[in-house]
Amino acid sequence: MWQKVARRVIQNWRIALLLILLISVFFLSQFKYLTYDNRVTQWVPQNDEVLKYSLEVGDKFRSNELVVVLFRPEKIDPFAPSVLQSVKQLTQELGQKKEIFLVNSIANSAYITQIEGGIEVRDFLMEMPEDLEAGLKLKEKALAEDSLVNNVISEDGQWLAFNVYINPDEDLVKTFGQVIKPLTEKYLSSWGKVYYSGIPADAFFADKFVTADIKTLVPLVILLILLVLYLSFRQWGGMFYPFLVVSLASIWIFGLMGLTRTPMNIITPALPVLLIALGSAYGIHVFNKLLATAEPVPVSLEQQSQRLASVALPVVLAAGTTMVGFISFLTARLKIIIQFGVFSSIGIAFAALLALIFIPTAQQLFHLRAVPKKEGISSIYSAPLSFLAKVVERRRTVILIVGLILLLAFFPGIFLIEHQVNFSEYYPADSPPRQALKIVKEKFGGSSPLSLYFKTDQVKSAAFLRIIRREGNYVAALSGVSRPFSIADFIQELNYKLNGSYALPETDGQVANLWFFIEGRRELEQLVTPEGQETLIMARVLSSATTQLKEIERQLSHFLDQEFSQKIVAVDLSRVPPEKRRFLRQQEATRLAEELGWITKCYTSQSVSRSALENLFLQALDNVPQLKEKEVKERIQEAWREYIYSDSFDFYLTSFQSRRLFSSLQKLVDWPPEKLKPEAMKIFRKTIPSEEFDPEIAEDVIATFLLRRQEVQREMFVERHLQALLNLLPTPEEAVAKDSLRKKAAGLLNELVDELVVLPQEKAEGEGQPIPLGRVIQTGYPSFITRLDYFLSTSQIQSLILALVLTFFLIYLLNRYLIWAFISIVPIVFSVVVIYGFLGLVGLPLDFATMMIASVSIGVGIDYVIHFSHGVKEALRAGMSLEKAVYSVYLEKGRAILANSLAVMMGFLVLLFSSMSPLANFGGMMAGAMLLSAGAALTILPALILWLKPIKGGQK
Numbered sequence: 001m002w003q004k005v006a007r008r009v010i011q012n013w014r015i016a017l018l019l020i021l022l023i024s025v026f027f028l029s030q031f032k033y034l035t036y037d038n039r040v041t042q043w044v045p046q047n048d049e050v051l052k053y054s055l056e057v058g059d060k061f062r063s064n065e066l067v068v069v070l071f072r073p074e075k076i077d078p079f080a081p082s083v084l085q086s087v088k089q090l091t092q093e094l095g096q097k098k099e100i101f102l103v104n105s106i107a108n109s110a111y112i113t114q115i116e117g118g119i120e121v122r123d124f125l126m127e128m129p130e131d132l133e134a135g136l137k138l139k140e141k142a143l144a145e146d147s148l149v150n151n152v153i154s155e156d157g158q159w160l161a162f163n164v165y166i167n168p169d170e171d172l173v174k175t176f177g178q179v180i181k182p183l184t185e186k187y188l189s190s191w192g193k194v195y196y197s198g199i200p201a202d203a204f205f206a207d208k209f210v211t212a213d214i215k216t217l218v219p220l221v222i223l224l225i226l227l228v229l230y231l232s233f234r235q236w237g238g239m240f241y242p243f244l245v246v247s248l249a250s251i252w253i254f255g256l257m258g259l260t261r262t263p264m265n266i267i268t269p270a271l272p273v274l275l276i277a278l279g280s281a282y283g284i285h286v287f288n289k290l291l292a293t294a295e296p297v298p299v300s301l302e303q304q305s306q307r308l309a310s311v312a313l314p315v316v317l318a319a320g321t322t323m324v325g326f327i328s329f330l331t332a333r334l335k336i337i338i339q340f341g342v343f344s345s346i347g348i349a350f351a352a353l354l355a356l357i358f359i360p361t362a363q364q365l366f367h368l369r370a371v372p373k374k375e376g377i378s379s380i381y382s383a384p385l386s387f388l389a390k391v392v393e394r395r396r397t398v399i400l401i402v403g404l405i406l407l408l409a410f411f412p413g414i415f416l417i418e419h420q421v422n423f424s425e426y427y428p429a430d431s432p433p434r435q436a437l438k439i440v441k442e443k444f445g446g447s448s449p450l451s452l453y454f455k456t457d458q459v460k461s462a463a464f465l466r467i468i469r470r471e472g473n474y475v476a477a478l479s480g481v482s483r484p485f486s487i488a489d490f491i492q493e494l495n496y497k498l499n500g501s502y503a504l505p506e507t508d509g510q511v512a513n514l515w516f517f518i519e520g521r522r523e524l525e526q527l528v529t530p531e532g533q534e535t536l537i538m539a540r541v542l543s544s545a546t547t548q549l550k551e552i553e554r555q556l557s558h559f560l561d562q563e564f565s566q567k568i569v570a571v572d573l574s575r576v577p578p579e580k581r582r583f584l585r586q587q588e589a590t591r592l593a594e595e596l597g598w599i600t601k602c603y604t605s606q607s608v609s610r611s612a613l614e615n616l617f618l619q620a621l622d623n624v625p626q627l628k629e630k631e632v633k634e635r636i637q638e639a640w641r642e643y644i645y646s647d648s649f650d651f652y653l654t655s656f657q658s659r660r661l662f663s664s665l666q667k668l669v670d671w672p673p674e675k676l677k678p679e680a681m682k683i684f685r686k687t688i689p690s691e692e693f694d695p696e697i698a699e700d701v702i703a704t705f706l707l708r709r710q711e712v713q714r715e716m717f718v719e720r721h722l723q724a725l726l727n728l729l730p731t732p733e734e735a736v737a738k739d740s741l742r743k744k745a746a747g748l749l750n751e752l753v754d755e756l757v758v759l760p761q762e763k764a765e766g767e768g769q770p771i772p773l774g775r776v777i778q779t780g781y782p783s784f785i786t787r788l789d790y791f792l793s794t795s796q797i798q799s800l801i802l803a804l805v806l807t808f809f810l811i812y813l814l815n816r817y818l819i820w821a822f823i824s825i826v827p828i829v830f831s832v833v834v835i836y837g838f839l840g841l842v843g844l845p846l847d848f849a850t851m852m853i854a855s856v857s858i859g860v861g862i863d864y865v866i867h868f869s870h871g872v873k874e875a876l877r878a879g880m881s882l883e884k885a886v887y888s889v890y891l892e893k894g895r896a897i898l899a900n901s902l903a904v905m906m907g908f909l910v911l912l913f914s915s916m917s918p919l920a921n922f923g924g925m926m927a928g929a930m931l932l933s934a935g936a937a938l939t940i941l942p943a944l945i946l947w948l949k950p951i952k953g954g955q956k
Contacts, residue, residue: 003306003308003309005309005312006304006305006306006308006309006312006360007302007305009308009356009357009360009361010304010305010308010360010364013360013361013364013365014361016357016358016361017358017361017362017365020248020354020357020358020361023252024248024251024252026255027252027254027255027256027259028251028255029255030255030256030257030258030259031254031255031258032258033258033259033261034254034257034258034263034264035261035263035264036173036203036206036207036210036211036263036264036265037203037263037264037265038173038202038203038206038207038210038265038266039173039199039200039203040199040202040203040421040784040788041055041064041199041784042335043265043334043335043336043788043848044333044334044335044784044787044788044791045333045335045791048787050783050787051784051787053453053777053779054779054780054783054784057451057453057536057777057779058168058449058451058779058780059168060529060534061451061525061526061527061529061536062101062102062166062167062168062525062526063165063449063451063526063536063538063780064168064449064780065165065166065167065168065172065198065199065200066163066164066165066198066199066200066447066449067163067164067165067166067176067180067196067197067198067200067201067447068161068162068163068164068196068197068198068436068440068444068447069161069162069164069180069184069188069194069195069196070159070160070194070195070196070197070436070439070440070443070444071087071159071160071161071162071184071191071192071193071194072158072159072160072193073191073192074191074192074193075192076191076192077132077135077136077139078139078157078158078159078160079129079132079135079136079138079139079142079157080132080135081128081129081130081131081132081134081135083191084106084107084125084128084129084135085128086187086188086191087105087107087125087160087187087188088107088125088128089187090105090162090183090184090186090187090188091103091105091107091108091162092107093183094162094164094179094180094183095108097179097183098167099166099167099170099175099179100164100165100166100167100175100179100180101165101166101167102163102164102165102522102523102525102526103162103163103164103165104151104152104162104163104164104165104523105152105160105161105162105163106124106142106148106152106153106160107123107124107125108123108124108125109123109124109147109148109151109152110122110123110124110147110490110518110523111123111124111126111145112493112494112497112517113497114497114498118498119494119497119498119517120517121494121517121518121521124142124145124148125138139153139157142157143155143157143736144735144736144739145736146736146737146739146740147485147489147493149736150443150444150445150482150483151163151444151445151485154443154444155443155734155736156443159439159443159444161440161443161444162184164180165526166180166200172199172200172203173200173203173204173207175200176196176200176201176204177204180196180200181196181204184196195432195435195436195439195440196432196433196436197433197436197437197439197440197447198447198448199448201433201436202433205427205431205432205433206265206266206426206427206916209266209431209915209916210264210265210266210268210269210916212915213269213914213915213916213919214268214269214272216913217269217272217273217910217911217913217914218250218269218272218273218276220913221272221273221276221277221906221907221910222243222247224907224909224910225242225243225246225276225277225280225903225906225907226243241283241286241287241358241359241362242280242281242282242283242284242287243280243283244283244358244362245279245280245282245283245351245355245358245359246275246276246279246280246283246351247276248350248358249275249347249350249351249354250271250272250275250276250347252347252350252354253271253275253343253346253347253350254272256343256346257343262339262343265336265339266336266426266848266849266916266918266919267336267340267848267849267852267918267919267922268340269911269914269916269919270340270849270911270919270922270923271340271343271344271347273907273908273910273911273923274344274347274856274907274908275344275347275348275351276907277903277904277906277907277908278322278348278351278860278904278907279347279348279350279352279355280351280903281318281900281903281904282315282318282319282351282352282355282356283351283354283355283359284900285311285314285315285318285355286308286311286315286355286356286359286360287359290304290307290308290311290359290360290363304360304363308360311356312356315352315355316352316356317814317866318352318863318866319348319349319351319352320810321807321810321859321862321863321866322348322859322860322862322863323345323348323349323859324803324806324807324810324858324859324862325803325855325856325857325858325859325860326340326341326342326344326348326855326859327341327345327802327806328798328799328800328802328803328806328855328858329341329342329344329795329799329852329855330342331795331798331799331802332791332795332798332799333791333795334788334791334792334795334848336848337795337799337848337851340852341799341852341855382891382895385890385891385894385895385938386887386890386891388890388894388938388939389886389887389890389891389894389942390887392886392938392939392942392943392946393883393886393887393946396942396943396946396947397947399939399940399943400940400943400944403830403936403939403940403943406830406834407830407833407834409837410833410834410836410837410838410841411833411837412837412840413836413837413838413839413840413841414833414836414837414839414840415840416840416841416843417836417839417840417845417846418547418840418843418846419546419547419789419792419793419845419847420545420546420845420846420847421546421788421789421792421847421848425544425545425917426916426917426918427915427916427917428915428917431915437544441542441543441544444482444540445481445482445483445540445542446482446540446541446542446543447540448540448541448544448780448781449538449539449540449541449780449781450475450481450484450538450539450540450541450552450778450779450780450781450782451536451537451538451539451778451779451780452471452472452475452536452537452556452560452776452777452778452779453534453535453536453775453776453777453778453779454467454468454534454535454536454537454773454775454776455533455534455773455774455775455776456533456534456535456771456772456773456774457533457772458508458532458533458772459487459528459532459533459534459535460511460512460515460532461508461511461570461771462504462505462506462507462508462510462511462570463570463756463758463771464771465487465488465491465504465505465511466488466504466751466756466758467568467758467771467773468487468488468535468537469486469488469489469492469504469595470595470758471537471560471563472484472485472486472488472489472537473595473598473599473602474556474559475537475539475556476539476598476599476601476602477597477599477601477602478552478555478556479548479552480541480542480543480548480549480552481539481540481541481542481552482539482540482541482542483539483602484537484538484539485527485537485538485539486527486535486536486537486538487524487527487528487535488504490518490523490524490527491504491505491511491514491515492504492747494514494517494518495514496743496747498514499711500715501714501715501718501746501747501750502743502744502746502747503746503747503748503750503751503754504747504751506751506754506755506756507756526538539780541780541781541782546785546789546845549781549782549785549786550782550785550786550789552782553778553782553783553785553786554786556778556782557778560776560778564773564776566760566761566762567760567761567770567771567773568758568759568761568770568771568773569758569759569760569761569764569767569768569769569770570756570757570758570768570769570771571584571756571757571758571759571764571767571768572755572756572768573585573755573756573757574755576767580765580767582621583765584757584759584764584765584767585621585752585753586618586621587757587759587763587764588751588752588757588758588759589614589618589620589621589752590614590617591758591759592617592748592751592752593610593613593614593616593617594610594613595748596608596613596725596729596744596745597610597613599741599744599745600729600730600741603732603737603738603740603741604729604730604731604732604737604741606730608728608729608730609728612728613725613728616724616725616728617752620717620720620721620749620752621752621753623720623721624713624717624753625716625717625720627669627670627709627713628670631716632712632713632716633669633670635712635715635716636669636708636712637666637669639708639709639711639712640665640666640669640705640708640709641662643704643705643708644658644662644665645658649701650697650701651688651692651693651697651701652692653687653688653692657687657688657689660687661683661684661687661688664683664686664687665680665683665705668680668683669709673706676702676705676706677699677702680702680705681695681698681699681702684698684701684702713753714750714753714754717749717750717752717753718746718749718750721749722742722745722746722749725745725749726742726745729741729745758771792846792847792848792851795851796846796851799851799852799854799855800832800854800855800858803854803855803858803859804825804828804829804858807825807828807858807862808821808825809821810862811825811862811865811866814866814870815869815873817950819948819950820869820950823944823945823948823950824862824865824866824869824941826940826941826944827861827865827933827936827937827940827941828858828861828862828865828933828936830932830936830940831857831861831929831932831933831936832854832857832858834932835853835854835857835925835928835929835932836853836854838925838928839853839925844921844925845921847917847918847921848918849918849919849921849922850918850921850922850925852922853922853925853926853929856926856929857926857929857930857932857933860904860929860930860933861929861930861932861933861936861937863900864897864900864901864933864934864937865937865941867896867897867937868889868893868894868897868937868938868942869941869945871885871888871889871892872885872886872889872942872945875888875889882945882949883946886942886946889942890938890942894938897934897937898934898938900934901930901931901933901934904930905930905931906927908922908923908924908926908927908930909923909924909927910923911923911924911926912924
């Protein structure tokens with residue numbers, strides 16, 4: 001059959017060449033459709049539940065697609081008016097682009113300031129400073145704001161940041177390259193250095209590096225392969241025709257990618273290198289069989305057909321066995337690996353097909369005649385191979401023992417392998433993306449988002465906000481996570497500026513009053529959905545190491561599982577029997593002490609004794625300011641007097657009437673509410689003129705008196721215990737952190753004596769109402785990387801097992817003897833174990849590229865095993881003894897194995913020059929794997945054959 005097909009190919013050489021030409025032209029025309037997609041979010045299974053929720057939440061709040069622009073002016077302060085003008089213009093112009101959802105910078109960050117009669121939430125850079133002195137004062141104000149530092153301005157005040165969120169429906173890379181980057185350079189590049197961080201920026205730069213790699217690596221590998229081929233065979237044809245074969249195969253495979261609209265990615269540069277390195281062997285085999293003879297003699301059509309038929313089966317088998325390794329990638333869970341496996345398999349098939357068709361038809365076109373073989377560099381292999389054959393024959397047992405020792409020595413290294421699936425670590429150390437990553441870690445708390453998603457009935461609930469605040473404080477304490485921000489932080493800040501307490505309100509009405517000030521702010525859209533039932537806690541991770549990201553995800557998942565293992569209830573202490581109030585406050589004290597420990601760790605990176613904090617909180621409950629205390633009475637009276645004489649008092653009174661009212665109310669300072677209200681109403685009716693008096697307004701005023709009394713008690717409670725509390729805590733180094741820790745500690749003390757308690761249901765002992773919580777999900781980069789790492793691991797294991805199983809059965813089908821299948825698989829297993837053990841021992845990470853080493857090694861290494869074992873069996877059938885058969889195969893097949901492995905090694909070594917670390921690691925390790933595969937095929941395999949003696953003299 002093979003000879004019949006070969007004859008038709010040669011007879012119809014014109015048609016065959018024309019088809020090859022037309023197909024090549026067609027595939028070249030598809031190059032215009034080649035695109036890049038280095039968005040890591042697109043490489044994972046889109047139906048994975050964890051990732052699906054993560055992407056849905058990110059799209060809903062538009063929080064996933066973040067670009068952090070980092071800017072440091074040179075020779076001028078960032079708060080110089082001219083620089084701030086550029087910053088403001090860039091912020092405004094970016095914000096007007098339809099591709100951009102939100103831009104947050106020093107220019108438009110929310111700034112809560114006190115104004116006459118209340119507070120105002122406005123853009124920080126509402127007015128431009130007139131001169132540098134005014135700019136520096138504005139800078140001091142910015143550095144005093146906890147919400148701005150490490151978010152839009154660095155702690156040292158030298159760097160500014162723009163947090164640019166891209167609409168998820170837009171092309172992220174295109175938006176970055178055509179909108180964000182040009183506008184940024186337009187306004188900022190003249191002032192100083194600009195860097196970019198975030199997934200869209202990473203994908204943009206990855207596209208650039210991939211393009212540069214393809215332009216550099218492909219010509220380099222071509223030159224090296226051509227050099228090796230020429231030195232090995234000393235024939236121009238032996239160099240030229242295999243090169244044409246792999247060149248056409250590369251054109252076809254990239255054209256196919258364009259035709260199928262399959263985008264290129266960071267490991268795409270390995271594809272042409274792999275095709276050239278591996279596919280050239282098929283052209284060499286065909287060329288040597290057709291055109292390389294001992295003497296230059298004419299070759300007839302029949303002879304050509306016979307030669308082509310005789311080489312067709314080995315080429316098809318070699319291509320098929322190599323494809324086994326790549327086909328195993330179909331079991332991978334990562335799109336990037338599946339696509340690489342598919343197109344590598346097809347590319348190998350193209351290379352084999354072109355070698356079998358193009359070279360014989362080109363022979364007809366150019367009337368090529370057979371030329372005598374020349375001794376190339378491969379001739380020098382004879383002496384060492386002869387020596388190696390004798391060593392293996394005499395020391396077969398020693399070689400197997402040494403191989404076993406090496407196997408056992410490297411095997412533990414497999415368990416030391418670390419994974420690295422974080423894109424940012426793949427760039428060269430001095431590249432702009434890596435520099436940006438370093439800066440954003442040091443100055444701004446990272447650029448990779450971490451979020452907690454909550455679904456409830458009403459986000460504006462005072463009780464629910466305390467849950468949000470608690471979870472946010474835990475996130476803040478995690479190592480490697482920036483200070484988070486949530487709607488609870490917004491409300492606390494508003495309460496602090498309006499009422500002087502950094503605490504969350506205790507009633508929904510109080511929350512609604514504060515919420516009014518932030519209605520309409522764009523920042524609110526990223527924190528709360530319009531219907532007010534879903535919200536996010538937003539943070540960023542500093543670390544880019546996969547192990548640290550996985551640890552963050554693990555800790556947070558464990559915490560959330562414990563935190564919400566039961567319902568959370570809200571208890572209104574005013575409705576609880578007095579005997580239970582103290583117990584519930586004690587339970588709350590335990591939780592607030594835990595929160596304060598987290599807050600302290602966030603600002604000082606030091607832990608504090610939880611039991612010490614609990615004890616202080618519990619002791620404080622025994623020393624709550626009482627209304628009978630003289631100092632308390634005096635403070636309340638002063639607060640009432642200020643209220644009566646203030647412009648906000650609801651009744652217009654003369655000075656005499658105000659003094660009379662205050663004098664009458666003083667005696668009520670320590671009265672219980674149920675007695676105070678009617679008595680105060682009587683005093684109002686007597687003091688306030690009838691034409692001015694309104695009962696409803698009077699009721700509101702009395703409620704305000706009670707509120708002021710309550711506020712005074714809480715203020716005095718905080719004053720009594722705050723310093724003792726701060727004495728337990730380590731002191732932050734930065735002034736802004738010190739102030740933030742103080743006011744947050746004071747806020748927790750304030751909440752300890754208010755009327756709202758939020759507890760797990762079992763600790764509330766039947767009191768309170770459950771807080772509606774529909775769903776709590778961790779989303780963002782740590783959870784994404786954890787799943788990506790899981791897919792990488794499972795893909796590695798599945799593809800490796802499949803490759804080994806397919807290899808075993810393929811060898812068994814070829815030999816029909818289990819003993820031969822076992823013998824043949826041993827050198828392959830040896831190579832895989834040693835190469836992965838080496839990975840672990842030297843600390844090279846397993847990533848998108850290096851995970852493919854085992855399967856590719858199996859696919860290529862099996863060729864060497866089949867060539868050697870098949871040669872031994874053929875020699876035995878010819879009547880040789882087993883020892884002589886092995887020796888003859890060393891001289892015949894050994895040279896081809898060494899020459900091919902050298903060519904393949906040189907091809908893979910070219911990848912060491914890649915700008916992306918996965919490709920460089922892949923190239924170096926694959927070169928080592930080829931050396932191991934060839935070495936195992938020439939040592940362990942023959943030693944096993946000689947030791948086990950599966951066939952003797954052609955007999956079983």
